[in-house]
Amino acid sequence: MEWFFEAVNLARLQFAFTVAFHIIFPVFTIGLASFLFVLNLQHLRTQNPVYLDMFNYWKKIFTLSFGMGVVSGIVMSYQFGTNWSVYADKVGPILGPLIGYEVLSAFFLEAGFLGVMLFGRKRVGAKLHLFATGMVALGTLSSGFWILSVNSWMQTPAGHTINELGQFVPVDWFAVIFNPSFLHRLAHMILAAYLTTAFVVGGVAAYHLLKTRKGKVDPSVNQEAIRKMFSMAMWMAAIVAPIQIFAGDAHGLNTLKYQPMKIAALEGHFESQKPAGLVLFGIPNEEEARMDYKVEIPLLGSLILRHDLDGEVQGLDAFPREDWPPMAPPFYAFRVMVGIGFLMLGIGIWSLVMRKRGKLYEATKLHKAAIIMAPSGFIAVISGWIVTEVGRQPFTVYHLLRTADSVSPVDAPAVAASLIAFIVVYFALFGAGIRYILKQMHKPPVYSEDVLHDGSPERAAGFVPPSITDKRATSRSRA
Amino acid sequence: MIDYALIWAGLIAFAVLAYVVLDGFDLGVGILFSCVKGKDNRDQMMNSVAPVWDGNETWLILGGAGLFAVFPLAYAIIMPALYIPIFTMLLALVFRGVAFEFRWKVTSEKNPWDKVFAGGSTVAAFAQGIVLGGLIEGIPVDGRAYAGGWWDWLTPFTIFTGVSLVIGYTLLGATWLVSKTEGALQETAKRHARTAAIGTLFCIAAVSLYTPFLHAHFAQRWFQWPELFYVIPVPLLVVACAWALFKGIRRPRGVNAYLAAVGIFTLSYIGLAISFFPYMIPSSVTLWEAAAPDVSLKFLLIGAAFLIPIILTYTAYSYWVFRGKVEQSSGYHN
Numbered sequence: 001m002e003w004f005f006e007a008v009n010l011a012r013l014q015f016a017f018t019v020a021f022h023i024i025f026p027v028f029t030i031g032l033a034s035f036l037f038v039l040n041l042q043h044l045r046t047q048n049p050v051y052l053d054m055f056n057y058w059k060k061i062f063t064l065s066f067g068m069g070v071v072s073g074i075v076m077s078y079q080f081g082t083n084w085s086v087y088a089d090k091v092g093p094i095l096g097p098l099i100g101y102e103v104l105s106a107f108f109l110e111a112g113f114l115g116v117m118l119f120g121r122k123r124v125g126a127k128l129h130l131f132a133t134g135m136v137a138l139g140t141l142s143s144g145f146w147i148l149s150v151n152s153w154m155q156t157p158a159g160h161t162i163n164e165l166g167q168f169v170p171v172d173w174f175a176v177i178f179n180p181s182f183l184h185r186l187a188h189m190i191l192a193a194y195l196t197t198a199f200v201v202g203g204v205a206a207y208h209l210l211k212t213r214k215g216k217v218d219p220s221v222n223q224e225a226i227r228k229m230f231s232m233a234m235w236m237a238a239i240v241a242p243i244q245i246f247a248g249d250a251h252g253l254n255t256l257k258y259q260p261m262k263i264a265a266l267e268g269h270f271e272s273q274k275p276a277g278l279v280l281f282g283i284p285n286e287e288e289a290r291m292d293y294k295v296e297i298p299l300l301g302s303l304i305l306r307h308d309l310d311g312e313v314q315g316l317d318a319f320p321r322e323d324w325p326p327m328a329p330p331f332y333a334f335r336v337m338v339g340i341g342f343l344m345l346g347i348g349i350w351s352l353v354m355r356k357r358g359k360l361y362e363a364t365k366l367h368k369a370a371i372i373m374a375p376s377g378f379i380a381v382i383s384g385w386i387v388t389e390v391g392r393q394p395f396t397v398y399h400l401l402r403t404a405d406s407v408s409p410v411d412a413p414a415v416a417a418s419l420i421a422f423i424v425v426y427f428a429l430f431g432a433g434i435r436y437i438l439k440q441m442h443k444p445p446v447y448s449e450d451v452l453h454d455g456s457p458e459r460a461a462g463f464v465p466p467s468i469t470d471k472r473a474t475s476r477s478r479a
Numbered sequence: 480m481i482d483y484a485l486i487w488a489g490l491i492a493f494a495v496l497a498y499v500v501l502d503g504f505d506l507g508v509g510i511l512f513s514c515v516k517g518k519d520n521r522d523q524m525m526n527s528v529a530p531v532w533d534g535n536e537t538w539l540i541l542g543g544a545g546l547f548a549v550f551p552l553a554y555a556i557i558m559p560a561l562y563i564p565i566f567t568m569l570l571a572l573v574f575r576g577v578a579f580e581f582r583w584k585v586t587s588e589k590n591p592w593d594k595v596f597a598g599g600s601t602v603a604a605f606a607q608g609i610v611l612g613g614l615i616e617g618i619p620v621d622g623r624a625y626a627g628g629w630w631d632w633l634t635p636f637t638i639f640t641g642v643s644l645v646i647g648y649t650l651l652g653a654t655w656l657v658s659k660t661e662g663a664l665q666e667t668a669k670r671h672a673r674t675a676a677i678g679t680l681f682c683i684a685a686v687s688l689y690t691p692f693l694h695a696h697f698a699q700r701w702f703q704w705p706e707l708f709y710v711i712p713v714p715l716l717v718v719a720c721a722w723a724l725f726k727g728i729r730r731p732r733g734v735n736a737y738l739a740a741v742g743i744f745t746l747s748y749i750g751l752a753i754s755f756f757p758y759m760i761p762s763s764v765t766l767w768e769a770a771a772p773d774v775s776l777k778f779l780l781i782g783a784a785f786l787i788p789i790i791l792t793y794t795a796y797s798y799w800v801f802r803g804k805v806e807q808s809s810g811y812h813n
């Protein structure tokens with residue numbers, strides 16, 4: 001219990017809680033923004049109204065998620081100062097400008113063009129609307145770029161010196177941004193965002209495919225849109241899931257090189273071994289530094305990590321005890337993440353087989369599996385986040401700044417009170433938000449009565465000539 | 480030798496001012512939700528800010544992240560010192576932000592999210608006023624960290640500045656509505672704008688008369704020759720803006736009243752900046768002490784020099800796209 005009464009642990013819990021809640025929104029909106037851009041582009045190219053119907057369908061879900069992402073993100077940007085002020089003072093000169101770039105290049109881009117993307121189609125014309133959608137998508141990706149650079153620098157710091165005040169001072173910005181693990185992390189995360197979104201889209205489409213096939217079909221339901229959603233999502237799964245497994249493996253090797261303690265924790269090795277097995281399951285006993293009930297495949301650990309059947313794999317015992325990360329959370333979370341990755345690959349392959357047989361839209365079992373897998377991306381992302389962040393403990397900046405030395409001079413009761421407030425508020429509000437999103441997903445996509453060509457001229461610039469301003473009222477009420 | 484810290488102090492000050500005048504009006508619209516009844520009226524009020532509030536709020540992130548980036552010491556001292564009001568503000572903004580999206584999911588006349596929106600806006604404004612008051616009063620510092628307790632911010636003065644900002648944002652919101660609406664709703668907005676204008680001017684006068692006595696260097700700035708010569712235009716211009724404001728409220732269209740209110744806010748803000756300079760945290764930390772090393776300031780400045788004009792351009796464009804009065808029927812999410 002003592003653990004809970006220390007300000008530093010409460011601050012850690014608070015950060016973990018608010019990030020875990022926050023992360024699901026950007027992950028989803030990164031993928032969804034790109035998806036919306038593709039739909040908009042396809043519509044402009046092919047003039048097929050089905051893409052506009054899909055766009056309008058997912059747009060609503062995007063807005064809800066984006067709103068929640070923004071407000072939970074504001075909290076994050078202030079938390080460095082409130083709970084981690086010593087950390088903020090020390091890493092500010094390095095991480096501050098990177099976060100500053102995120103705000104300047106990403107948040108403003110998203111927020112500035114979001115209004116046009118959501119409400120402005122009739123006001124600015126199709127091409128400019130496509131541009132606005134593209135800017136929102138670019139903003140979400142740019143945000144991912146900078147925030148992963150920040151996170152990677154904390155994992156594999158580079159390009160800095162430490163001054164007499166104990167602050168990290170940049171020497172080489174290129175080395176800071178493109179630190180040794182950055183590109184691996186960025187690729188892994190963006191792919192995760194695309195997969196997560198693909199499985200949500202695929203799950204929703206599968207749900208409506210199943211419902212349609214049960215009989216009662218409302219003629220206003222856009223069957224073509226449902227099929228297209230499912231097809232696009234399954235292509236994404238089939239193509240991206242194997243790439244992600246490959247990227248994950250490369251990231252693992254990178255982590256082995258720069259953060260071997262983290263690998264020891266997530267592989268479940270307390271002792272160094274040569275050759276090492278692959279621990280499939282076990283219960284880490286951290287007090288006695290032993291893995292209980294271990295199920296292990298001999299030699300495979302050496303093969304995967306060293307690409308050699310007789311390679312040595314370091315365990316936690318190769319490092320000072322006070323530097324060990326807690327083993328259980330990364331160990332379990334890693335297995336969840338990898339397991340989901342292979343399940344996603346399975347769905348992708350299954351969809352290819354069904355597609356080949358021409359039964360993609362009739363494969364009931366595949367549809368049911370896709371529904372079950374719909375939220376799997378979120379679980380995988382949060383698991384991956386636990387692997388990487390808990391695996392970095394007990395440091396905030398790996399090997400250079402301890403978590404215990406990063407915390408604010410704030411009393412435990414203040415942190416506890418704000419933590420409780422966050423838990424209550426987040427569950428109530430985001431619970432309501434997620435309910436609204438599910439309600440929205442429960443509705444099928446429909447044919448829109450307004451096709452693009454409603455008589456108003458299409459222009460590249462967004463200025464509405466006076467002659468059609470009268471029409472604005474009517475067209476906007478339908479927008 | 481370029482003084483990067485000074486340039487950045489100016490940019491951060493600009494970001495915070497941009498936040499205050501932009502999010503100020505949409506918070507004000509939220510505060511007014513509790514004074515205006517009827518679903519249609521409230522729909523219109525919501526529609527007048529829905530396309531732009533995201534962008535407005537982003538200036539707050541820039542203020543916070545910018546402080547972290549270029550004045551990490553000030554950030555590390557201010558945040559723990561004003562822990563409770565800042566968290567209260569964040570939670571209130573969370574409530575209010577989701578109300579924007581969720582409100583449209585409820586179709587009945589009585590909408591619980593309306594209360595959330597009004598409450599969140601009011602509490603956020605009040606907490607921001609407390610943060611401002613706490614900063615004006617000053618923060619005890621020991622070495623490189625905050626040296627007080629977690630309730631130190633709670634004083635009669637900070638409560639007063641909290642209430643003042645609620646009234647001030649109400650003025651911004653009401654004048655914004657005067658420019659964006661017509662008919663009965665506009666009349667209501669005019670009435671509230673007048674009341675809020677009187678309240679705001681009273682609060683500004685009270686705070687202005689009180690602050691010089693808080694710190695010796697504040698008094699020196701305002702009451703000593705020749706400094707007096709440079710600062711005296713500020714209160715005179717406030718009077719001119721007040722005249723334009725009351726005149727603007729009476730006019731049926733245009734944004735004059737809102738711009739006059741923005742003028743009053745800007746001048747008050749300049750007044751505060753005159754008092755503060757060269758301190759980041761009055762009497763404890765100057766802006767040069769708080770600044771990050773030049774290498775960090777320079778790196779971010781390159782980006783800011785390119786990006787801030789672009790941001791201002793497309794922000795202005797977005798306001799242009801959604802210019803004019805909001806119609807009663809214009810839908811948001813349906």
